[in-house]
Amino acid sequence: MTDLIYTEKELVQSLREYIKAEESKLAAVKSWANKLDALTRVSTSDPEGYLAHPVNAYKLMKRLNTEWSELESLVLENPSDGFISNMSIHRQYFPDEEDETGAAKALMRLQDTYQLDSEAFSKGKLPGVQYNAILTVDDCYDMGKTAYNDGDYYHAVLWMQQSLKQLDAGEDAVVSKADILDYLSYSVYQMGDLPRAIELTRRLVAIEPGHQRAGGNLRYFERLLSKQLIEMNQSYQPPSEEPIQLGTYSRPQDHLPERESYEALCRGEGLQMVRRSRLFCRYHDGNRNPRLLLKPMKEEDEWDSPYIVRYLDMLSNEEIAKIKELAKPRLARATVRDPKTGVLTTANYRVSKSAWLEEEDDIVIARVNQRIEDITGLTVTTAELLQVANYGVGGQYEPHFDFSRRPFDSNLKVDGNRLATFLNYMSDVEAGGATVFPDFGAAIWPRKGTAVFWYNLFKSGEGDYRTRHAACPVLVGSKWVSNKWIHERGQEFRRPCGLTEVD
Secondary structure, eight states, rough: HHHHHHHHHHHHHHHHHHHHHHOOOOHHHHHHHHHHHHHHHHHHHHHHHHTTTTHHHHHHHHIIIIHHHHHHHHHHOOOTTTHHHHHHHHHHTTHHHHHHHHHHHHHHHHHTTTTHHEEEHTOOOOOTSSOOOOOOOHHHHHHHHHHHHTTHHHHHHHHHHHHHHHHHHOOOOOOOHHHHHHHHHHHHHHTTTTHHHHHHHHHHHOOTTTTTHHHHHHHHHHHHHHHHHHHHOOOOOOSSSSSTTSSSSSOOOOOOTTTTHHHHHTTOOOOOOOOGOOOEEEEEOTTHHHHHHHSSSSEEHHHHHTTEEEEETOOOOOHHHHHHHGGGHHHHHHEEEEEEEOOOBBBBTOOOOEEEEEEGOOHHHHHHHHHHHHHOOOOOOOSOOOOEEETTTTTTEEEEOOOOOOOOGGOOOOOOOEEEEEEEEEESSSEOOOOOEEETTEHHHHHOOOOEEEEEEOOOBBBOOOGGGEEOOEEEEEEEEEHHHHESSTTTTOOOOOOSOOO
């Protein structure tokens, strides 16, 4: 997306050049018109007397034969050709409809996770922001329409209400109030709030009596409400005069059982505090590994059980820059393995771009892999390639296990399951983007240059289900990480089996 910023700057420059060419052309035409206007005033006052002069007669012939043809050619010139050509070249890199819809859904995802109302977004009131950015009436309307077209009436209500609020406050807009009320009233009906749907539809009818749907919807809503009141033996209660806002309606349930605890951890709420006396920091030399003796790693305990540690100064700024440089051209939408078909596919619960880097790509990758082996004491010969991931607007990975549950995928039968995860943070994140563990209430915040490490399996090879974790949506900023998934094969004597299944 940073490339698109420069693309847009180039297009603006191209547009200015087009405007300048159009203005130059118009100035030339105006000059012609002014000169000929003065000339024709004189010639038409006494045509015979004017043409009596042989020079005037010659110049009239010349103008009509040559100069007017030149003027015609000037008028027919199209200065937009350069601009259109430039647009055509860059258009292949433009976002498409799917990208725009994805960005809108990302804002809604952030809205839900961090409990931000639509007004906070429309006015750009986000933590840690450097630049002011606002959403107009039309922007909010388009957000609501995206949700509506996706059958997401909960968010459609929130964004249409915000659009209406800003329009009522006097903000200019292309969209009409009737269009907003049309979507809002039906979305409110879909949320089960018939009294408010009736009130909004009446407002729509008052503005546009001939609206093709409003009258029929109003009669239908009124009949439905009357029937419900009779069945429940209740009297009519007028709708609340309070404006619709976050919390007015309950968010629909989805597939994720730990949704509330996961999102609370992302907000920094619900964190379980372990006994601080059990967490330490130390210098780690990898059991006197020669490469770590002179410069041991700074190790901090992040959690005691399951054991999670953070290593400081794992990657230098130069190494991070090189890894990002290698990864950028290869970034592609991250995939997950479909549990039913086993095929790799994209999914809404994992929104990021990733790339895989080999040791042969650059000496830096080989150096990082060796450092991971030195620190963990585990061989990386059977590990997966270094995966680099970028989480942009609303980027996330909902709660998941890194290890595969039985029956294993065919690709794990050779090198075994994912024994451990080594996760490098390659950027600071202004807001959001924590790695959270809902099972025991831990949140680990990105710190550039540091890395965290944990085991996904017990020594017996059984999965440690407590390690189910998530990458929280990035609220402000861009999150870069790289990770190494270390497999079981080759670790038999480096991490031998314990005496029990859960050692």
